[in-house]
Structures are given as structure tokens and as C-alpha cells.
Amino acid sequence: MAALSGKWHTRKIGVARVAVSLLFCLLIFRPAAVWGGPLTGTEYDVKTGFIYNFANFVSWPPAAFKDKGDDLVLCLASDTPAADALFKLNDQTIRGRKIKVIPYSQESCLDASHILYIATQDKNLVQKLLGIARKRNILTIGEIEGFTQMGGVINFFEEQNRLRFKVNIDAAKRAGLTMSSQLLGSAQIYREEHK
């Protein structure tokens, strides 16, 4: 250790000067294209984009809709005020269907829904909702850590301030949902352990 730090000591000034000048050179000659401006968004605005894509890349079994032109219903169970941004999806169309966002407090929210978005960190509530959604053709999306392990289909998580998502393929199968390769290609895949 002593030998190593001795080496640092003698090189200290030289290395510092090189590092500093290198940093400045890189800053000055940085390609101009980077000045595109930062692409940022609030968490739920960006999630709106993700959910729109999920709806586009997931196929529900025919039984999930009564009619061809039926609405695609998203049931929002949330204790996070910020998640209200998801209501922006209302009336957008996807493959000929209108999206309807219904708050969980409304009766029959789950009965009519194709997507259940669970915006809470309350583990017990998540488990309760997943229990109700089970055995129905519902795409469950959550944000609590371990959501896929609990039997949820898609789980958002963050990595370096960017959103990522995990897909529980077995849970998707159980719900009768088919996912396109475009969706799975962007996802982190989770498989349940088979007995």
C-alpha cells in the first residue's frame, strides 16, 4: 500500500494536469449534435407512453371483448396523486378501439377492464387486487418491487432515472394474453419457478 501511494504521490501533479486538460478538450470538441436538449418527462407522463405501447403489442383473447369496436378499459387503482396523469389516455384510439380510463373507486371497474394499473406501494392492497384480477383476461401493471413475483404481468422499475419493465411470461399466459416480440424484446423477462 505504501509503495502504491508513493507512486501516486510523485505522479500526482502530472496526472491531474493531464486529466484536467483532457476534460476541457473533450468539452470544447464535443460534437454539436448532442445539444438536442434533454429528453425528460415526469414519471407518469412517460408511463402513459409505455402503457399505450403495451396495449398495442398485447393481444387479448376474443372473449375479452363483446364487440369488435368495444372500448379498451383501463382500471386505475392508485393512491398516488401523480398517477392521475394516466387519465390522459382517455379517448385515444388503438387498433380501432377507444381507450377508457376508469378509477378503481368506480363500481365494476375490474369487471369491465382489460388493463389494471396498480399505482401503490401498499403490498397488501397489491396482493388483494392481483387476487381479484387472477383468472381473468386482464393485463396487470404495477410498480411495487417484486410485482412480477407476486403474479403481476408487467412491472415498472427505474434504472439510472429511466423506466424499465419486467414481464412475467407465465402470468401473461395464465391471463390468456399474447405478447408480440417487439414488447418482449424491450422487456426484462421473468419466469416463475416451475415445480
Next chain:
Amino acid sequence: MRASVLIFINMLVMAWISVLPPICGISVAADDQVQSETPDFTKFSLEELKNVEIISASKRPGIVWDAASAVYVITKEQIRRSGATSIPEVLRLSPGVHVARISATEWAVNIRGLNNQFAENLLVLMDGRSVYTHVFSGVFWDVQDTVMEDIERIEVVRGPGAALWGSNAVNGVINIITKNAHETQGGEAVALVGNEEQIASLRYGGTLGRQTSYRAYGKFFNRGDLNSVAGGLEDATGNPQSSDNWRSGRAGFRLDTAPVNDVPVAGANTFNLQGEAYRNRYNKEFERRSILFPTAPTGQGLQKDDSEASGFYLLGRWQHTLSPASQTALQFYFDHGEKDYDPASGKVNTADLDFQHDLTVAKNHDIVWGLQYRFISDEFRNSPNFSMDPQDLNQNLWSAFIQDQIHLAPDLLTLTLGSKFEHNEFTGLEIQPSLRLMYTPYRQLALWTAVSRAVRVPSRLELHGRISDQFLLPVVDPNVPVVVNVQGNADLDSEKLTAYEFGLRLMPTQSLWFDTALFYNDYDDLIGLEQISGTPPTGPYELAYANNATGRAYGVEIAADWQVMPNWRLAGTYTYLNTQIDKNLVADPNIAELVSRGVNPRNVVSIRSYLNVTPQIDFDAALRFVGSLPERNIDSYTNMDVRLAWRPFPKLELSLVGQNLLEEGHAEFSTLEVQRSVYGKIDWHF
């Protein structure tokens, strides 16, 4: 006294109410601006969305919305962007924490109280392992280190945390949490070169099987000494007390069988094993000062000291899920530390076994209870200046705690009752209860209040130590040193605190929050010095420790955070602290003058700006004002840190940091000055 505190609280509340409308007005406008810039993300592809940086209002960096106590969380992002290179320096980010650098290797860190090198009332934990030393009642900050990039977050709890954490968490708890091994996969190499320090660290993480991840790391640094203030003694080369050789090396590992906070199914088990070994060496040339009264020089001129510290620890944790509403955790650690430095030398071994059970009962009771056993064995080498009687000691510590969080009205009113019951061999059974109430009338407003009791068990030094000290006291005799002996007192009782707290959190818009805490601390049986005998003028004076002081402290801490624009965040903190400790019962006025329990600045203000110039470039700046310490002759200071970072590739970050830029040097706690520093850093993931 109490009436004046009430008036003070009243005034603050009034100030709050009068301030509210303009704040809301400004921020609503700012929020609209943010919204108008929002692109339509439904037009984006999945891969494009994955590249959008999240401004996470719901995560509220720094704030813990539903905690009925004053908590501030320093996130990994804040640590990275602060440019701080050591744990004590990072703690400056939190409101209410007074951090002052004493010398190259020593910091004084404390919360809501009188600061000293061994900040007696503060408990510090690293990944559940207590790094508080019972010998001096404090923390050796020089050996508390790890790879900074591997720290997940630091939770700073101001106020008594004794109901959960136990004795010595009187004024606060600092909980340093490193990343789960699942989050540190792959390699990361960091090299930092600057005029005051050089650091290199290397970490590699991989997987063992499907669920288990590990990381192994090593870190070295070389840090420069501080200079003495103008007029101080100079060393042989003409530099005022300057040397350049605090060297530290450490290596460690961490193994996790499941990702952090994973919600496992009933019957699931997760394991975590981690360990580290370190060695520090510090050669200094210094002007010797009194051990007891650091403001008094000994008049012995410059002396050399080679300090050494080394140690290791091993920690294992087993978490078992009985059902989604019931989880247990069993933790064991062994910690060995030894230190050989100027006033003393010794070894301490600690073995700790901890059991905790979290369960939800009848839907609205969240109960946590636990049991703990700790064995502490120490061994000292006596010297003429410093001795312990007994020289070696084994101690057993038993404790139990229970806390019930009762959701009286879900999402509106929560009552938390808890207490710790702890038994030690010196002061017997210590009961430390707390009562906390949380009221959240709106989603944007949370109010809490708490009453709690906490104790500090006397340190080994206060119980069994003997210090023999000689120093110059010019008012007595400018040439002949005064001799002072301080004797430990095995009959000491614990110091006691009753704390009253009130807090308010406000989030007027998604892009703005405030967190305010008010407190009044009432201390009893504080341990001070008592004069037994004295033969003036030059002694020897015989002093002894005794529970002879009372005191109180009150203050306010404010943290605010404002996402001004999607790429610009401002964070500010303000701390006001007033401490009043009654004079110790030392009869001789010359000595009484020196007897001080420590000092704190009245006012501390900081403002930090985090700007993403582009997604690849950060520009961060921090300005801080720290009030004066008249008892130590330290002036107030204002200083600035600046950081510029660039990520040419996602896996590479280059940064340039300037610290304490406004002055060549400034003193923070002692006669040594913290210098202006500049460094460049390369952080490469591979």
C-alpha cells in the same frame, strides 16, 4: 423558558401561513410551464421511452412523506452530484447535521446538539452494523468509508431514534445503506486525482446461479493534511503543519440472494452476507494540544505521530417470509477494530445478534418487535497520559423493543407507540419510549408530532479512564504548564433526554416540497467535569466526571426541493439551533473556562443547484453558509462547490469538481484550515 419556546413556535407557524400563498402561486405557474413542454409520449416507441429521463415527483427525493419523525434521505444521485469524496462530507447535504472538519482524519459530526469530535449523542449504522464506539461515545469517522458509488442512500433521522435503535440514538441516527449486489453487476473503476487527494476504486459484480449476486471491491486513497491558520507553527520545510500522507486501503464483498425489497412468497428465504477489511496509516507532524481541552496548546512544539487503524467485519442476514403480512429477519455481525494513535491505543471486538419480526395484525396494526444481544470486548494499552482501569473489559448488552403503528383512520391519522428496553452492566435497565402521531389531512400536507425519551450510556472513558494532561494556561503562567488529571467515575448514571417534536410537510405542487421540523430537547443528568481538588496556580487539578449538568436545545430545520424546470432542480436547507448547557461545577475559574461540552453554529444555510445541461452534461453548484463558533474562535464562513460532469458514452463519466472555492482556506472546528481543492474524476462501467 418554555413560554419563549412556545412563542417561537407560534411565530414560525404564523410565518409559514403568511408565506404559503405566494409560494403556491409561483409554483403553480412553474408547473404549468413544465406541462406545456411535455411531449406526447404515446407517439414514442418502447426503446425511445426507455431513454427518457424521469423527473420523479412521486418519489420525492430526500423526503419520506409518511414518517412521523424528521427524516432526510440522501440519495445516490445526490451523493454523485455533490462531488463529496467521504461519508462525513456527504452528510453536509442533510438539514440539521453539523459537519466540521477538525483535521485531515477527524471530523466532528452531530445533530441537534453540541458538536465534538466524538459526537456523543449520535448513532451511526452501516448496513445495520453500529459503528458507534462505546469507548469514547462517538464515531471514528476516519475509518468509516466504502466505495462511494456503491452507497444506495443515507437516511438521516434527526431527533431520538431510541425506541427502535436503542441507547445513544439520543439526538439522531445516521443509517448508511449500500447497494444490493443485484444493482452492482459488472465492473466499475473510479480514479480521482486532485490537489488534496487521490482515490482509486475498483468493483466487480457478477452472479452465482439464477438468484444470487455478488460484488467484490477494493479502494485506496491518499489524502493531504490541513494547514494551520496563519501564525501557527511551521514544520521543517516551512509549510505550516503540512504533510501529505493519510493512506487508506480497504477491500470487501457483498452477496445477496434476492433483489432489494423483493416481495417474496410465503416460505421464501433471502440471505445477505458481506464483509470488509481495512487499514489506515497517517503520519503527521503537529502542535500538541491538550487532550481534554483542545483549545489549549501544550507548548511542547511540533511533534510527530504515526497513527494506525485497522479492522474488519463480517455480517450475515437471513430474512424469512412467513406470510405477506409477517416477516422475520435474523442478523449477526462480528466487528474488530484497532487503533493506535497519539493519545491512546486499543482494540475492540463486537459480536451482535439481532432478531426482528414485522407483522400486520387486524389490518390496522403494523407491529415490529425485536431482540438483540451484543458482546463487546476491549483491550487498552495504558500510557502515562491515558489509562483505563480495568484495562480489559467484556460487556454484555441485552435489549428488546416493540413498536405498534396503529392506522386509526387509514390515510388520515396514524399513531405510533414504541419502546426499547435495554440492559447494560453499568446503568442497568434503560427504558426509552416514544409516542408519535401523524396526520395527513390532504395528499399535499402532512403534520406530525412526537414525544420521546432517550438515554446515553456513559462511555468507557467516562467510567474507567484516567487522563493526565499538561498544557499552557497563559493567565496562570505563560511558561509553566498546568497539570490536570481527569478521573473516570464508575458510578455515573446515563444522560437523559426528553424531546418534543413537531413537523410539517407540504407539497403544493408536484414539483415542489417543503419539510420542516421544530424541536425542543430537555436534557438531564448530563455528564460533565467536577473539581475534586486543586493546588493553584499550576495544579495538579484533580477533576472527575459527574452527572452534574442539565441543558436544553431548541431549533428548526427546513428542507425544500423545487424542480424548477424538467432539467433543473434546486434544493435548499436551513438549520437554526440554540443550545444552552448549564455551567459545569468546576470551581477554579481558569479551568472552568476551558470545560466545554462542544459547540455548534446557530445558523446553517445551503442551496444546491442540479442542472442537466444536456442528458450527457451535468452542472451542479452548492453554496453554504455556516455560522461562527465563538467558543472555539471559529468565524462563520460561506463557501462554494462546483461540479461539471460529462458522459460521452453511457458507461463513462468524466467530472471536474472544485470544492471550497471561495477562500484559499477556512477553519471549521480547530486551528487547522480546510483548503480549496480541485479534482478530476473518471468513472467507468465495464
